Amino acid sequence: MQQLTQKLGSGDMVIQEVPYPQLGKGMVIVKNHYSIISAGTEGSTVQAARKSLIGKAKERPQQVKQVFDTLKKQGPIQTYRAVMKKLDAYSPLGYSCAGEIIEVGEGVTEFEVGDKVACAGAGYANHAEIVSVPINLCVKLDSNANLKDAAYNTLGAISMQGVRQADLRLGESCVVIGLGLLGQLAALILKASGVTVIGVDVSESAVNQALENKVVDLGLTRDTAGIEEQILNATNGIGADAVIIAAATSSLDPINFAGAITRKKGKVVVLGAVPTGFDRDPFWYRKELELKMACSYGPGRYDLNYEEKGIDYPVAYVRWTEKRNMEAFQSLISTNRIDIGYLTTHEFDFDNAKQAFDLVVEKTEPFTGIALKYDIAKTPSKDAIVTSDAQALGKINISFIGAGSYAQGNLLPNIPEHADISRVGVLTNTGTTSKRVAEKFKFQFCTSEEAEVLNDKTNTVFIATRHDSHGPYVLKALQANKHVFVEKPLCLLEDELEQIIEAKQASNKSVMIGFNRRFSPLTQKLKKVLGNNPMTMIYRVNAGAIPKDNWIQDMEIGGGRIHGEVCHFIDYLTYINGSLPIKVSATAIPDANQLNDTINVLLQFENGSSGVIAYYSNGSKSLTKEYIEVFSAGFSAVIDDFKVLKLYGKGKPNKTKLINQNKGQKEMVEAFVNGLLKDGEAPISFNEVVAVTKTCFSIIESIKRGGEQIDI
Structure with missing residues (x-):
């Protein structure tokens, strides 16, 4: 199967043979007929990839900060690997396409093989011959649908959500600032709704295109003399009931211009990528204007339950989800209430996709919509690809x-x-x-x-x-x-x-x-000097917060942080004291989302040892993440974030300090592979693996029972 990819590091763009996509539960496999290039979103991605490393850094200051944070905590090797992983990766492009279903996954009932569909979603609706898409990012089309027009699915839904946020009524007026793809689509939807549409753009050709295709009732370039007065006259002296900003710029002009032309108590909807640091006076404050954001395709976007699990919102409570926005857009096309054919100014065979993106980046000629057409006669192969x-x-x-x-x-x-x-x-x-x-x-x-x-x-x-x-x-x-x-x-x-x-x-x-921490050099040094006496242990983890909508916090997918991370620390204490856990009790501080990620765990072990895991998500990021203390028969030890080990016994404390943090990943992989080479045995016993896993289940149960001690 062929797919268009680009490397972020070099900017190299290539159509290459990649494995056929996996068909997951609640997903469908689609053979693409057409996909649409988004000149705004994809164009900026491609432009950034073609810049130098310094240019990339200037565009992504937050990511540069993350690199320095990683360098500080994990050292140059791990930082280099993390950066190169990003720069060398084959990044898929595309997020709006249409085609025919060739496979349906488990649990899919609303689609059948042979259905024509339109698809959405970055990472799903790619520029590729075959794509795998969740059901809530896919809508069924009529059998005679124009798939080239239908391929505007994502862009249409984004524009639709902007119009819905404007919440206009029949006969009201709206100014659309920015007449690129999103702006033209928003104007078409507004016109079909009986709204008076005024279009504004810095480009005269974009304004003329909108006027020639009767997309707007009035079209003006931004530098038109007396533009505010013309808009006031066109709205019977009232001003626009709403403004939709569909532009992409770092300038504050669109947001301040919107404030000037919107009527008192009107709405301004940000559909494009513009800053919102508007001037408070004289317009925004005195008119009591309402600023609204349009979140991509609509309700459901970025919701794991909706997009990945296929759990819909009840229509009585969420009338227009992202999927229903897509369906409404496709209905406008199929019933000829909007005609978007004029938007496709260029069409390229998929084999020539690179030339299409060259046009987007270099702007050698005017364009609006660019469609990629696929060879649907090709038979997809599931064969492995030799590398x-x-x-x-x-x-x-x-x-x-x-x-x-x-x-x-x-x-x-x-x-x-x-x-x-x-x-x-x-x-x-x-x-x-x-x-x-x-x-x-x-x-x-x-x-x-x-x-x-x-x-x-x-x-x-x-x-x-x-x-x-x-x-x-x-x-x-x-x-x-x-x-x-x-x-x-x-x-x-x-x-x-x-x-x-x-x-x-x-x-x-x-x-x-993958319990790597027991293989850390500092852990190994500590283990060598520990005796066989029962010991007490404390493992404090300044874990930091993870949002509740992250997949790790989802109990079905990630299992929560007890299964996902606390298991590491149970294993560590098990290894240090040399016996299995037999009893556990745990409590969690109350939190509104019931994430159970700020907890105290008390463990008892077969040899009489005990351990405390203090796993906290509510601390400061400036504090080191992991801190361990061990006490046994007059001996004490401290490991601080796997950088420093201090041993306390008789005489002066012994201190070992590493240049960089080492949590034992390299040593763990080598120990596993070398163990298989030697005698076919893993370096962690299966009994320990099972005991740690059972302890995680018991911790969750103990929290439910208010801290009751549970036998493991």
Whole structure:
């Protein structure tokens, strides 16, 4: 399958062969007929990618700050890997397309194979021959629909949401500032609603295009003499009932101009990308104007439950969701209440997509809408894509399922180079990631088919996907007789844990979990000097807040922060004291969202040791994240953020300080692989993996019971 991609670092744009997209639950696979280039959003992305590193830095000061923060905390190696991962990645382009459904996923009932559809969403409705789209970002079309027009789906929904935010009535007036694609679409929708439309743009050709196609009742260039008076006259001396700003600029002129031409108590809707630091006087304050933002396609946007899980909002309470906005836009097209055919000023075959973007960036001739047309006669292939010469299989033959930021920064670079280790296949949710990872880390192929990475070529599987898929993938890998390395957590459901235990016993293969902190050099030094006496331990974590709408906080997908991160610290205390946890009690401070991410956990262990995990999301970012204290038989130790170790016994304290933080990721991967090479055993016992996982379930139960002690 071919897809248009660009590297952020070099700006190189190429159509390349990538794996066929995965068909997830609640999703459909669509063969594209057309996709639309957004000159504003995509044009700025492409322009930024083609700039120098200094130019990129100037455009993204917040990301530059993040780089320096990472450098300060994690050192140059991890920072370099994080930056290069971003710069070298194949970034997909496109977010608005139309085509025909060729596959439907589990739980999909409203679509069938053969349906014509329009799709939306960055990362979904890409410029690619085949796309995989969630059902709430996809709308069904008439069988005779014009798919070129329908491909404006996303842009139409964005404009529709801007019009809805203006909340205008029949006979009222609206000024649209900016007559690019979004502005023209908004004007068309307004006209179809019986609203008087006045269009303003800095470009005379854009104004003329709107006038020639009867999109506006009055069209004016921004520098027209007496423009405010003309708008006042056109609105019978009232001023505009609403202004929709569909421009993209860093200038304050659009927001201040909107204040001047809007009637008293009117509305100004920001649809484009403009600053909102308007002058308070004389207009905004005295007119008591209302400033409203139009959030992309409408209600549901950026909501994981709506977009990824397909959970709709009840129509009685949310009349116009992003999907219903798309449907309304498509209805306007199919009933000929708006004619958008004139917007497509250029059409390119998909093979010539690079030339289309050159036109967008270089502006060698006037354009409005640019459509990419696909060869629908081609038969899509699900075959794996070869990315390096076939290697002779060794004793350890590794494939990856999932290869996001963490895997690329901490797992893949640390796989030892060894004659007995071969790198086989890579499977991820997106074909672009699979392809880039397979090429960069010299795997033989990339694929979207599970069977390809679970076949006889592979005997060791690394799993680094979202948390909800860990359990199912571990189970499949064990059933396929593979050694398993899985990023934490092992699983999210207790019945999954029982199935994994049974599968492990049946396969007798190793199961390793990504508990890296026990492998840190400072931890290893501490472990060597600790005796076998019972000990008391404190692990304080200044975790920081994560928004409730982040996937990690979703109990179905991420499992929450107890499964997602607290498991690390349970394992650490288990390792330090050398015995399994047997009892736990936990309390959480009340929070409105019931996230249970500021908690105190008290653990008791088989050998009489006890430990406290103080996991807090409500602290200051300026405090180091992790702080550990251990006490035993007159001996004490402190580890501060895996940079400093202090040992206290008789005499002067012994201090070890690292140049950079080291949480043991490299040592963990090497220990796992070397263990398999040596005797087929993982460096963390399966009993410990199971005990830590059960403890997470028990912590959640204890919190529900108000801190009651639970036997593990």
